[in-house]
Amino acid sequence: MAYLDHAATTPMLPESIAAMTAQFGAVGNASSLHAAGRRARRVVEESRESLGESLGARPSEIVLTGGGTESDNLAVKGLYWSRHDADPARRRVLCSPVEHHAVLDAVHWLAAHEGAEVEYLPVDGLGRVHPEALREAIERAPETVALVTVMWANNEVGTIQPIRELAAVAAEFDVPMHSDAVQALGQVPVSFADSGLTALTVTGHKVGGPYGVGALLLARSAKPVPLLHGGGQERDVRSGTLDVPGAAGFAVAAALAVERRPGYAGAVGALRDELLAVVRSAAPDAVLNGDPGADGRLPANAHFSFPGCEGDALLMLLDAAGVECSTGSACSAGVPQPSHVLLAMGVDPELARASLRFSLGHTSTAADVAALAAALPGAVERARRAGLVRAAR
Amino acid sequence: MTDFPGAPTTPPTGRLRVLAAMSGGVDSAVAAARAVEAGHEVTGVHLALASNPQSFRTGARGCCTLEDSRDARRAADVIGIPFYVWDLAERFREDVIDDFVAEYAAGRTPNPCLRCNEKIKFAALLDKAIALGFDAVCTGHYARIVDHADGTRELHRAVDAAKDQSYVLGVLDAEQLAHSLFPLGDTTKDVIREEAERRGLAVAKKPDSHDICFITDGDTQGFLAERLGTATGDILDTDGTKLGEHDGAYGFTIGQRKGLRLGRPAADGKPRYVLDISPVDNTVTVGPVEGLDVHALTAIRPRWCGTPAAGEGRYTAQLRAHGEEVPVTAVLGEDELHVRLDTPARGIAPGQAVVLYDGTRVVGSATIASTERAVGV
Numbered sequence: 001m002a003y004l005d006h007a008a009t010t011p012m013l014p015e016s017i018a019a020m021t022a023q024f025g026a027v028g029n030a031s032s033l034h035a036a037g038r039r040a041r042r043v044v045e046e047s048r049e050s051l052g053e054s055l056g057a058r059p060s061e062i063v064l065t066g067g068g069t070e071s072d073n074l075a076v077k078g079l080y081w082s083r084h085d086a087d088p089a090r091r092r093v094l095c096s097p098v099e100h101h102a103v104l105d106a107v108h109w110l111a112a113h114e115g116a117e118v119e120y121l122p123v124d125g126l127g128r129v130h131p132e133a134l135r136e137a138i139e140r141a142p143e144t145v146a147l148v149t150v151m152w153a154n155n156e157v158g159t160i161q162p163i164r165e166l167a168a169v170a171a172e173f174d175v176p177m178h179s180d181a182v183q184a185l186g187q188v189p190v191s192f193a194d195s196g197l198t199a200l201t202v203t204g205h206k207v208g209g210p211y212g213v214g215a216l217l218l219a220r221s222a223k224p225v226p227l228l229h230g231g232g233q234e235r236d237v238r239s240g241t242l243d244v245p246g247a248a249g250f251a252v253a254a255a256l257a258v259e260r261r262p263g264y265a266g267a268v269g270a271l272r273d274e275l276l277a278v279v280r281s282a283a284p285d286a287v288l289n290g291d292p293g294a295d296g297r298l299p300a301n302a303h304f305s306f307p308g309c310e311g312d313a314l315l316m317l318l319d320a321a322g323v324e325c326s327t328g329s330a331c332s333a334g335v336p337q338p339s340h341v342l343l344a345m346g347v348d349p350e351l352a353r354a355s356l357r358f359s360l361g362h363t364s365t366a367a368d369v370a371a372l373a374a375a376l377p378g379a380v381e382r383a384r385r386a387g388l389v390r391a392a393r
Numbered sequence: 394m395t396d397f398p399g400a401p402t403t404p405p406t407g408r409l410r411v412l413a414a415m416s417g418g419v420d421s422a423v424a425a426a427r428a429v430e431a432g433h434e435v436t437g438v439h440l441a442l443a444s445n446p447q448s449f450r451t452g453a454r455g456c457c458t459l460e461d462s463r464d465a466r467r468a469a470d471v472i473g474i475p476f477y478v479w480d481l482a483e484r485f486r487e488d489v490i491d492d493f494v495a496e497y498a499a500g501r502t503p504n505p506c507l508r509c510n511e512k513i514k515f516a517a518l519l520d521k522a523i524a525l526g527f528d529a530v531c532t533g534h535y536a537r538i539v540d541h542a543d544g545t546r547e548l549h550r551a552v553d554a555a556k557d558q559s560y561v562l563g564v565l566d567a568e569q570l571a572h573s574l575f576p577l578g579d580t581t582k583d584v585i586r587e588e589a590e591r592r593g594l595a596v597a598k599k600p601d602s603h604d605i606c607f608i609t610d611g612d613t614q615g616f617l618a619e620r621l622g623t624a625t626g627d628i629l630d631t632d633g634t635k636l637g638e639h640d641g642a643y644g645f646t647i648g649q650r651k652g653l654r655l656g657r658p659a660a661d662g663k664p665r666y667v668l669d670i671s672p673v674d675n676t677v678t679v680g681p682v683e684g685l686d687v688h689a690l691t692a693i694r695p696r697w698c699g700t701p702a703a704g705e706g707r708y709t710a711q712l713r714a715h716g717e718e719v720p721v722t723a724v725l726g727e728d729e730l731h732v733r734l735d736t737p738a739r740g741i742a743p744g745q746a747v748v749l750y751d752g753t754r755v756v757g758s759a760t761i762a763s764t765e766r767a768v769g770v
Contacts, residue, residue: 312477312480313521315477316475317525383525386521386524389521
């Protein structure tokens with residue numbers, strides 16, 4: 001089996017599994033005052049400190065959550081509510097159109113239910129937001145902006161955004177900015193302190209940690225209105241009994257991902273380039289989506305459109321041949337829709353439907369790429385034949 | 394259906410690559426499981442046919458909801474086969490829903506299930522399946538395929554007469570039949586439910602789907618009114634005397650007795666039935682039950698289920714889904730067929746399909762274009 005879908009989720013690191021399993025047998029609610037509680041609290045706080053070190057943040061800036069989706073929702077909705085509460089004129093949410101659904105749908109919800117005005121920041125053909133575009137959007141009426149949200153790197157096409165430059169523009173106008181760095185962590189340097197952001201989303205299972213644990217890095221000045229009310233365990237911003245094993249496993253995975261990143265990025269980038277060559281040789285007319293330059297793209301990402309093929313047909317044929325990849329972002333009904341990311345980049349809807357993402361990870365080998373090389377030509381040929389049936393009607 | 398270079402015209406044998414269409418119901422789940430057990434390499438696929446699927450079934454109906462899609466996925470997981478959702482909503486809308494509305498607008502009574510089998514399941518789906526390297530499409534229809542030593546293939550009624558669905562498969566031609574698999578035809582429905590239970594398929598107790606899948610509330614008239622609007626017209630008796638008014642001729646079906654809203658009873662006190670629908674002048678003609686008696690009909694667009702038939706012969710005919718078989722003499726032509734019923738039958742409307750049988754074997758199917766009545770209308 002060749003697993004080429006690490007951007008969906010990647011195998012847990014043995015060190016992370018060990019750190020979690022060490023906690024599963026121990027009792028203790030980190031909010032309890034007795035010895036067992038203090039022991040649990042210590043594990044959580046050490047994990048928090050470790051995460052802070054890995055992510056360039058102070059421990060107090062780390063709000064542990066139930067994963068990337070929760071972090072995104074807390075940042076987008078919570079900051080909108082608090083900013084709007086402080087000044088009702090602040091209703092504009094400036095958002096890239098290539099965001100993950102966890103951001104995009106939260107923003108849509110604010111527009112539908114909370115009176116927010118969504119403004120999509122223009123992206124270029126590579127899916128990139130330019131700082132001038134953000135400046136232009138804010139400058140039109142700075143006092144009406146509630147927040148800005150632009151992802152660090154795109155989950156489908158791997159395009160890296162100029163986050164520092166964008167955050168600098170937002171900071172100039174005292175507008176809070178959030179970034180979803182779920183895909184970026186472990187592939188490119190991510191430092192909260194250097195970024196100039198107000199809020200930053202990360203999650204465990206994309207970097208070899210557990211599912212269901214993430215964090216929102218939150219500048220101490222930011223006071224989002226909570227999504228979850230209760231015990232107020234995390235800075236009164238997030239309630240819920242602290243997940244001790246999850247925090248431990250996430251911290252270890254994040255530390256290793258950051259520590260290994262320089263060597264890993266080079267190696268996985270070289271393997272990815274091999275994969276690009278394999279795809280181009282199997283399907284010379286395949287179109288690479290996203291930034292073709294090494295600096296503007298996540299090193300583990302490859303994303304192609306195969307003219308005349310349907311992405312879901314290709315995926316099925318490759319799956320049958322033991323190669324696992326993705327058509328982009330999944331949909332609840334399992335019905336393939338053309339990717340909003342590609343559409344925003346100006347890709348023709350028909351071509352957008354013809355797309356596949358191949359994403360590598362820490363367990364990827366040359367054998368995985370070789371398996372793709374063996375399976376792809378036949379899959380493309382068949383998918384193209386099926387595409388002709390559709391066109392011939 | 395479209396031809397492909399190298400596509401076999403005789404049924405492939407041995408271990409097949411089978412695409413199992415899984416609706417989320419018990420029948421298609423057991424059919425897929427049986428195909429696996431028969432040694433085939435099976436992939437499950439759920440057809441998304443609704444553009445805006447509802448999250449949950451309304452009542453007992455459904456085949457296009459997200460819940461059905463999840464049920465199908467669960468069944469595929471239990472059976473242990475790969476599973477995908479294919480979006481055929483656009484084709485379904487064009488070929489089935491739009492056609493359904495147009496047929497009603499023209500005063501005919503279409504059968505969308507037949508149309509779906511002809512245009513979607515055994516055309517759009519099958520064509521794509523074959524192009525992708527599959528040999529056959531497998532469904533949970535109750536019908537039997539019989540292969541002969543000389544390579545000919547026949548479609549027969551299922552052993553469970555109450556569940557038999559050969560009528561809605563009568564539109565399949567030889568090529569489509571050559572790539573079809575109906576693993577349930579030799580079994581009764583209660584046995585299938587037991588088998589589903591035994592196989593650990595959670596859909597074992599799921600109610601049967603009924604009626605028209607894309608009209609989820611069962612209100613066909615409302616569905617049509619939304620698309621065709623209302624148009625007041627006259628309700629006439631057989632002499633042409635105006636008896637009342639209606640909101641749109643498409644809202645009636647030949648043989649309909651209820652809902653005519655005629656204030657006065659007939660002179661003879663007998664109930665009146667819809668005898669004729671004329672979309673051209675938007676009139677509906679009603680009359681006594683004898684006026685419904687059809688002794689002959691002409692049907693167009695014949696499709697031969699297996700070997701093409703021709704000439705005059707004795708057959709039995711089924712004139713609607715779940716209808717009874719009637720003995721007939723039929724003259725089969727290339728473009729149309731003429732069917733004379735031994736004894737008159739009622740409730741036969743243009744647009745419906747006539748399916749001819751020779752014993753249990755399906756001979757072919759055609760769309761009823763006109764009927765001859767014993768009593769002039």
